[in-house]
Amino acid sequence: MKNQAVVMTDTRVFEIQDVPMPEIGDDEVGIAVKDVSICGSDMHFFDGGAYSIFPKETALPFVLGHEVGGEVYAVGKNVKNVKIGDRVAVEPGVPCGKCDYCRSGRYNLCPDVVFLATPPVQGALKRYISYPAHSVYTIPDNMSTMEAALCEPLSVGLSAVRTGEVTVGSSVVILGGGCIGLCTLLAAKAYGATRIIVTDLFDFHLEKALELGATDVVNSKNEDAVAKIQELTGGKGVDVVFETAGSPYTAAQTSEIVGRGGTIIMVGNIMQETPFSFRNMYKKGATLKSIFRYCNTYPIAIQAIASGRIDVKKIVSAEFDFEHSQAAFEEATDNKVNCVKAVIHVE
Numbered sequence: 622m623k624n625q626a627v628v629m630t631d632t633r634v635f636e637i638q639d640v641p642m643p644e645i646g647d648d649e650v651g652i653a654v655k656d657v658s659i660c661g662s663d664m665h666f667f668d669g670g671a672y673s674i675f676p677k678e679t680a681l682p683f684v685l686g687h688e689v690g691g692e693v694y695a696v697g698k699n700v701k702n703v704k705i706g707d708r709v710a711v712e713p714g715v716p717c718g719k720c721d722y723c724r725s726g727r728y729n730l731c732p733d734v735v736f737l738a739t740p741p742v743q744g745a746l747k748r749y750i751s752y753p754a755h756s757v758y759t760i761p762d763n764m765s766t767m768e769a770a771l772c773e774p775l776s777v778g779l780s781a782v783r784t785g786e787v788t789v790g791s792s793v794v795i796l797g798g799g800c801i802g803l804c805t806l807l808a809a810k811a812y813g814a815t816r817i818i819v820t821d822l823f824d825f826h827l828e829k830a831l832e833l834g835a836t837d838v839v840n841s842k843n844e845d846a847v848a849k850i851q852e853l854t855g856g857k858g859v860d861v862v863f864e865t866a867g868s869p870y871t872a873a874q875t876s877e878i879v880g881r882g883g884t885i886i887m888v889g890n891i892m893q894e895t896p897f898s899f900r901n902m903y904k905k906g907a908t909l910k911s912i913f914r915y916c917n918t919y920p921i922a923i924q925a926i927a928s929g930r931i932d933v934k935k936i937v938s939a940e941f942d943f944e945h946s947q948a949a950f951e952e953a954t955d956n957k958v959n960c961v962k963a964v965i966h967v968e
């Protein structure tokens with residue numbers, strides 16, 4: 622067995638390098654990586670946008686990739702939950718298991734979490750990795766390792782929808798129809814939302830949203846999204862608004878389109894100063910919440926996909942092999958208009 626990694630050696634520059642096979646600890650499994658899907662945070666690294674948080678000098682060389690599906694080829698001597706030959710989804714955050722947050726079940730808030738592809742922790746765009754067994758989940762036969770990788774972005778959608786308490790009959794607006802917006806849409810539909818309005822600037826994203834079950838879409842480049850949503854809802858607004866675009870503009874819209882007694886869920890990573898009308902929110906008795914990653918979602922994501930309740934593979938718009946990882950990242954980063962999700966088939 623020969624291991625290789627896609628190593629980012631400079632901004633927008635990848636090199637495929639031979640690297641040692643991973644050592645496998647007693648509580649770890651060895652995984653032959655099969656699929657890695659590319660996330661917004663990976664792209665942010667690729668084009669240098671993340672240097673403001675992780676300085677280039679210390680972050681590079683760096684291996685990206687935290688959305689991973691693979692097959693177990695070795696197990697440490699203490700491992701009981703998976704066996705050799707199992708195909709698995711890899712949860713990228715490994716919490717400490719000991720702090721107050723972990724012990725209260727909110728392990729996404731663990732201050733000592735070890736998260737793949739977050740410096741100094743290297744990512745998983747390699748042929749073989751070792752990984753703590755308790756953060757690895759076996760998938761059933763009718764599910765692909767690509768779908769296993771997609772459990773990661775779907776987990777964000779599931780977490781958003783659970784936090785927003787979406788239920789049968791809920792009306793929702795999803796601001797942003799990129800990968801996370803579409804995963805939120807899939808989750809909202811699975812939880813029973815009957816009115817799902819998606820806004821975006823790109824028609825391709827909105828067509829995908831309609832294909833995945835949106836009831837209405839609004840291109841906010843061509844029309845006033847707030848006015849259109851008011852029109853669609855008879856001036857009432859909706860039960861739950863999800864901001865997934867990570868933009869100050871959409872963030873500012875949330876308090877205008879949430880209905881009375883409704884909930885706003887901040888999902889996107891907004892880096893700029895953002896205008897937000899607390900007065901609007903207060904007048905409606907609305908609630909504002911945010912989510913940070915997710916916890917306890919992998920088993921649900923796997924069941925939802927395996928049962929056919931959520932067809933997550935439909936978000937994939939481009940597929941590449943390991944040797945073409947550079948092209949995969951260029952497509953994902955430079956062709957956002959026509960690319961929702963790019964996946965690298967490692968093997």
Ligand SMILES: [Zn+2]
Nearest residue numbers: 660688773774
């Ligand atoms: Zn991700």
Ligand SMILES: [Zn+2]
Nearest residue numbers: 717720723731
């Ligand atoms: Zn912890």
